[in-house]
Amino acid sequence: MPDPVEGGWPPSFRTVPGKRMIERKHILVIESGTSILGAHLDRLEKNRYQVTVASTPRKALAHVRSTPFSLIVLDKALSPRHTELARLLSRTEAVPKIVVSCDGRFTGIPQWLRQGAAGHIHAPFEYGEFRQLMEQVQERARSEGTLSRVQRELDLLQHELREIRDFGRALGSALRLDDVETIISHRAKSALRGEASLLYLLDKDSGWVLCGKSHGTRKSDAEVLRFRPGEGMAGAVVDQGRPVLVPQVDGHIPYRMTPRQLAFYRGRSVMCVPLKGVGDVLGAVEVVGRKRTPAYSEDDLAFFVRLMDQAPSALDRARSYQRATDMAMADDLTGLFNLRYLTSVIDAEVERGQRYGVVVSVIFMDLDHFKDVNDSKGHLVGSKVLVEVADLLRDCLRSVDVVARYGGDEFVVVLPQTSLDAAFAIAERLRRTMEKSVFLEDEGHAIRLTASFGVTSYPEVAKSKEELLRMADEAMYMAKTRSRNSVYAMRY
Secondary structure: OOOOOOOOOOOOEEEEOOEEEEOOEEEEEEOOOOOOOHHHHHHHHHOOEEEEEEOOHHHHHHHHHHOOOOEEEEEOOOOOOOHHHHHHHHHOOOOOEEEEEOOOOOOOHHHHHHOOOOEEEEOOOOHHHHHHHHHHHHHHHHHHHHHHHHHHHHHHHHHHHHHHHHHHHHHHOOOOHHHHHHHHHHHHHHHOOOOEEEEEEEOOOOOOEEEEEEEOOOHHHHHHOEEOOOOHHHHHHHHHOOOEEEOOOOOOOOOOOOHHHHHHHOOOOEEEEEEEOOOOEEEEEEEEOOOOOOOOOHHHHHHHHHHHOOHHHHHHHHHHHHHHHHOOOEOOOOOOEOHHHHHHHHHHHHHHHHHHOOOEEEEEEEEOOHHHHHHHHOHHHHHHHHHHHHHHHHHHOOOOOEEEEEEOOEEEEEEEOOOHHHHHHHHHHHHHHHHHOOEOOOOOOOEOOOEEEEEEEEOOOOOOHHHHHHHHHHHHHHHHHHOOOOEEEOOO
16 A cells, blocks of 8 residues: 555555556646645645646636546636636536635635636635635535535435325325226336336136236237246336336347347336235336436336336235225215125135234224215215225225225224224324314315224134134224224234
8 A cells, every 4th residue: 555645635546567656646826827736736646636727617617527637726817707617617517626816915805606616716725725625625525415416315315205105195185996006107217217017917727918008118019028927127026026127128038039029129128016915916007217327227127116016006005906896895976885794805815824923903983073075064964074084095095905984983904014003093193184174175074083993813812713802892992992093902
């Protein structure tokens, strides 16, 4: 390791065959007749600085195009409004700049500081004074660079969180399977700025991985994009259950495809992530990047995985809703599931708990004094209130949760893989939301309601599917008889 050098930026090292060399730092001086650093060139050279002097902004701009400068020193007499100099300032925005006043006056320096200069000095000056100023502007530039990088990372994280939130809201508002599939495909394309997106679903009857929905593709392309598990990117992802990133598709891609299939992807960056349901893979989502744009990165893939994490539960719920609709299991008024479907869901969740050891919780909810609404406003208004209450429950719960109308003004929420304590917290959030909500405000009624909630879980408390619903009902009555507008958990 060479001895430390005097002053300036800490030296960076590069490996040269046979020895290790200190990389020089480049300083660009733009001066108009006065030799700004002439007295200190030897000291700067000795301390690993290479100084380039330009007599005009045009010459300076030519140097900037070919050399990565670490510092720019400017004569105060220059005008920042000069066309070439303004272009240079824009091009070197991240490079720290020092303004030198050769007439010993402060006049004119403020306009340079407003243009982004990091410091100023009056000539003549000692080398030590100049070196100290260099260290100051370097430290400031490093701090500002760190802050700028952190801000960019924060902005990116906030953007990703908004995309995930909006995607979840869109999925939560869709019940029909066709709508859910369309949202998944469309959001994948828009969130990842792709040229095309494709939703593949595994058809268990035929064994094929089929392209169900696509955006940005021709119909003829989508029709040929069908694979057996293990074939093509989508087939491999479905078969292995792991995401895939191909920065650029070429003739050596390690996935079996027909020439026509390969032609669709060639020259593009592609990402494909699995959609994992409970116990199996439902399909995959693929995003194809645009040509002549940066290839997708590992960070893009990580975001894609996080985004699509919401899709499997939405597909499961939509399929369940479709089966419920087909079997007349939806409540006619609210569109929620009815008692018949609720019973089948509880049966299935308890059976899954017995088989895999997972927990399921139930929230029983009853509106407080709802009879007063019917008596004072009429049953038609009361029915409209129930519809808005149902919408509130959908908005407040996860896509995987099942909400059913038990009867009258009673509702039941089934929370798969949710502990009793977590279910209690969800019920409390629902209680506060109900308490703050105003119903039928657009119709001039402005009705306020509260609700009582009972919570229990299997197998933490209830030991059978019959006990699960009964104990949640009993817990709700405990909340109603104690104070209403409260949550009671049956814990034993």
